Structures are given as structure tokens and as C-alpha cells.
Amino acid sequence: MASDKPVLEISNLHAGIDDTPILRGINLEIPAGEVHAIMGRNGSGKTTTANIIMGHPDFDVTDGSVDLDGEDLLEMEPWERAREGVFLSFQYPQAVPGLQVGNFLRKSVAAIRGEDAAKGAEFRKTLKDAMTELDIDRSFLGRYVNDGFSGGEKKRFEILQLMLLQPKLAILDETDSGLDIDGIRTVAKGINAAVRGTDSGALIITHYSRILEHVQPDKVHVLIKGRIVKSGGPELALELEERGYEWLETEAANSA
């Protein structure tokens, strides 16, 4: 039931941490089936945006709204947002020693998609297929969540969760960083499988255009000092790759 409402709608979002403003009026719409990218330097507010959509308790929203399929996300706890269909692939996934991957995946699918989705042959098949797609060995299921994982393993595990949890909105926070080209291809495959041809949307946060070559975003937004200063098609990512961010910073400063 594809509604006319965008999957994600952010309006005039102002937010910060301990009275320090970070986001200063973000507007963003992601329609169903689209992949958008946010690019920007370190400290521009990219990860803050991701954290605020997911509901990180450290950040205070001072103005604006964030809606998922027309539902007000800011009123919800993080786990309620997850159950509504928000997924965040973390830049730094946390280790939970003693918590087995297989057990954790089953519990998370049960929490988000319901007990039935986490049981029986169908779940096992979905899991097996996703692991094959991502080139993850079965022995992985017996390891502890992110405990002793290499950088690449952590990122693949995030994408495995994305594929199993089937969110309405997938946010990928620098999922490409620290991956080699094969890793980027695999991760891109997972993102395309989770979003393309569905009612879901994705928001990719990145420094680099590399991953975007494989995912082909519908739109690219440039974030500078807590504002989106420019939006365009995939070609904007290539332009940024060539010219850097300085020309946009100058433009932004002049127009401010």
C-alpha cells in the first residue's frame, strides 16, 4: 500500500547536544523506493542526523519534525522507531560479548517483524540466503555480536541485519568506510536488495562517491554546518569527488 506520503519527511529540523546546535534547519524527503545520499565533511552533522532519526538520547531536538510514513518519530523511543521500520547501520557497531549472533538475529526479527517471522523453515531460509548473498560463513552465527569482528565483518553484519529486518527506512552511516572494493560491492548488493523495487527508502551517509557508483542514488544532498546547501542527482557526487567541498562552503557562506 504505497501511500502518497514519503517514507521519510524531515522538516526544519534543529537539534544539538548540550546547548550546542548541530543541525540548523534540515529539510529532506525520501519517497518510497528511492535511495538518497547525504555527503559532507566530518562534523557537518551527518551522523547526528542519523542518530536523531533513530532516537539517540544524547541529542535534543529544538525545532522541526521527523515523520516516517506520516507518523511522528520524535515522540517514540528508539525501539519503537525500530518496530515502526527505522533501521540504522552504525558507523561503529557495538560489541555485546556473550550474545550469540544467531540468537540475537532471531530475537531482533521477532521484536521487529513478529514472532512468526523469526521461526521455522522460512526464517532459516531467509537467513541462509542473506548470508550467502553477503558471503558470510555459517560459523558466524555462533560468534558473539561484533565481539572481535574485523571492520569488514562488522559492516557485513550490519547489512545482514538490514536484509533480515526489512525496514521501511534504512539509514547507512558510513557503511562504506574501511571496506575494500569487494566489501563495498557486497554491501551495495545488500542495500539494493533491501530497497529497490520495494516501498522502502534508504539514506546513505558517506564521505566518498565510491559506494554511490554501486548503489546509484536518486538524489544526493550536501550537508554543510548543519544545513543541506545543495541537492542534485548522482552527478553531484562525482562533482564533489573532483572539486571537493570548498566551492560549496564559499557559496554557502556568501548566501548566508
Added chain:
Amino acid sequence: MAATEAREAVGEYKAGWHDPENATIRFDFGLSEQVVRDISALKNEPEWMTELRVKAFHHFDNRPMPTWGNMSMLEEIDFDKVCYYLRSSDATEKDWEDVPEDIRNTFDKLGIPEAEQKWLSGVTAQYESEAVYHSIREDLEQQGVIFLDMDSGLREYPELVKKWFCSVVPYQDNKFSALNTAVWSGGSFIYVPKGVHVEMPVQAYFRINAKNMGQFERTLIIADEGSSIHYVEGCTAPTYSTDSLHSAVVELIALPGAHIRYSTVQNWSTNVYNLVTKRGIAHENAKIEWVDGNIGSKLTMKYPAVILKGEGSHAEVISVAYSGKGQHQDAGAKIHHLASNTTSKILSKSISKDGGRGSYRGMVSVSPKAENCKLNVVCDALILDDGSRSDTYPTMEVANPSARCEHEASVSKVSDEQVFYLMSRGHSEEEALAMIVNGFFEPFTRELPMEYAVELNKLMALEMEGSIG
């Protein structure tokens, strides 16, 4: 006992319930030589046991309190307000149908009959001071395994009991081992003959069910040459408004090549003093493992010990402790390497929350004559909030330079980022905490039989409830 009081108590303690006291014989509060003699006479014990009890009583009476652990909590124990003997059923039962109904109800809540149907190889369920239900599978009997409550063991195998009783834990060992020796009642007596392997874990359940009721069970397990056994005990107790004293002694003897594993999960209500002496002696190439989980009680002081007496013997102590509000778990391990080529491993994990206090107290020693010993000690603490506390008191006395010793200790806190990560996967804050806590305990939990592991995970999830905001 006033019904309202019982209800109030049950309301506070999640795993707690309580049957009307149905005591056939109940002694008055307090302890004297006469009480000790009366207990022994009531049980028709041989004279040597009576005299041993009396000697132990005088030692207890003269022995000062320990000067470590939690002295201020220990000082609160009023020995005159403890009832030292109470029997709620006249005879030791073997047929389930003959067990009095209210006692059966208590066991139903513990799930004993079901568990037995499934996979128990034998049950001794301790109800107050006497074992009221005892069964053992035919195959065990056919293998010559003796599995009795301690009182029956003394009656039926007096020579065996006389030979080994107090041989591992002398009554002079500490104030509470003296007390137990003076007033012990119930517990298990197990003898596994040479070369016999008991495949299924053997289980016993203990509960305290009378106000001010001390429970002083005594367990003695002898594994003869080349045999093996896994003994499991689990404890839960209803809450009462005054303090209860639980002071058990467990003695294990692993003869050459034998293997004993002793697993415990205790969840005493948070007014219980749990002061237990557990010790085993491992002969040549024998192996003793203590798997010890301490969840409840007000104060636990317990340091499962192994004396590695024979060459090539091995000891393991894997323990967890959870200290919540008003609780102090002072737990750890003691291992003495007396012989060459002996190895030991200690893994201790503790969690403190809501101002609870967890202490690891360990002692590992290597005697001058013991060559090529290997020791490994790991203690990890997880602190859930600022008011909680964790301390480590490790002692290593290594008198032989060929020993290889490893010691690691860590203290960690649950990070907000960890909790946020789990919440982003659809888990509430309480569920996230339970996942982290159960993960932390996992190296212990995986050593338990499945039913206990599931129960422990549920207990910890219960403990995390209502802990937010």
C-alpha cells in the same frame, strides 16, 4: 505465621511463595549443647556423631566471627533467633504419592515432577530440614551408586560416612563449618563406585520455608577411582521479614582418575545469609569442577575450594554473582596446588546494580614441592550504575618457581552506546540490559544443564525489569 505477612512477603519477592508451616517437630529458638544432643538423639545417631556435634558446637561457640567479608552484616546475625531444627514430614518418602500435599504443591511450583519425568536420574528434594522425597532410577541403583539424603546415608552406611565425614572440611575450619557440623540435617550422600559414569546430572532442590529457619544441610560426595558424576543443586526461597541463615557444608572426594562437577544456582530471598563452605580433594589425575551461581541472598560468603593433592589433578571454579539493592556477594575460589603437574582455572564474573556490592576473594597457592603447575585466574566485573561497587581481593602464594601463573581482571560498565545499539534493533531498554547481562554471564550459563540456563536467563531478565528511569 500471619497470612498477611506471607502475602506481603510474596508480593515483594518474584520467585517467592510459601506454604503454611506444617512442622511436626520444631525446636525452640537458640542453640545449646542440649539442643545439639537432642537433635542427635531424635535422629538416633551413633555416639561418635553425637560427640562430633558437641565438639563442633563448643568450637562454634568460642570461635569469633570472621574478620573479612562483610563484618557489619555478619554482626547482625542473632544466633538466638534461629531455629536449628525443624522437620515437616515424619519420614523420608520414596513414593511421590505419599508426599504430603502442601509439600507437593511447593515442588509443583519448582517443576520437580516434570523435570524428573524428563531427565532426572535421581531427586532429593530438601524441604526444611529433612529430605521428604527421594527417588533414584533403577539403572543408577544397578550400577551400585548410592544416592541418599545424608541422614539416611549415616544410618545405612555408617562406616563410609565415618571415614569421610569432616575429612575435607574439618569442623574447626571456620565458625560456620563448626555450626553446620553441630546442627546439620539433610543434604545428600553420594557414593559412585569405581569406574561408574553417571551420565545424567543428579539433582537436588533446597528451600527455606520457615521463619527464622536455619538450614544446615551437609553434603558428601565420594567418587571412587575412575568414576564420574555431575551433581546439580538449585535454590529459591520465599521472602520473610526476618533474617534467615543458610550455612551448608559440602565435601567432595575425587579418588584417582575420578571427575566430579558440582553445579549450583542459588536464588535465596534477599534476607538470607548464605554462608557456605564447599571444598573438594582431588587425588591423582582426578578433576573437580565447581560451577557456582549466586543470585539471591543478603550476604553470601562462599569460596568453593579444591585441594589438588594428587599429581596431574585439575580444578576449575566457574562462578557468577549478582548483587542488587542491599546485597553483598562475597564470593570467589580457593585452589591449593600440593602436587606436581596440577592445573587450575578460575573464572569469576560479577554484576552489581542498584547499590549492590560484589567482591571477588580468591586464594591460589602452589606448595614448594609442586613442580610444573599451571594456574589461570580471570575475574570480570560489570557495574550497572554509579552507586554499585565491585572489589577484587586476589591472593597468589607461589612457592615453586616452575609454576606458570596467569591473572587477568577487568571492571566494565554498560555503555549507553551498547544499549542504544540494541534498542535500535527493536529491544526495549530493559531487554537490552538483560541481553548485555546475560551475555556477560554466558561463559557460566553455557556450563549449566539447559533448564538451569533458561531459568537463570529468566531470572536476570526479571532483575532488569523496573530498573529503568
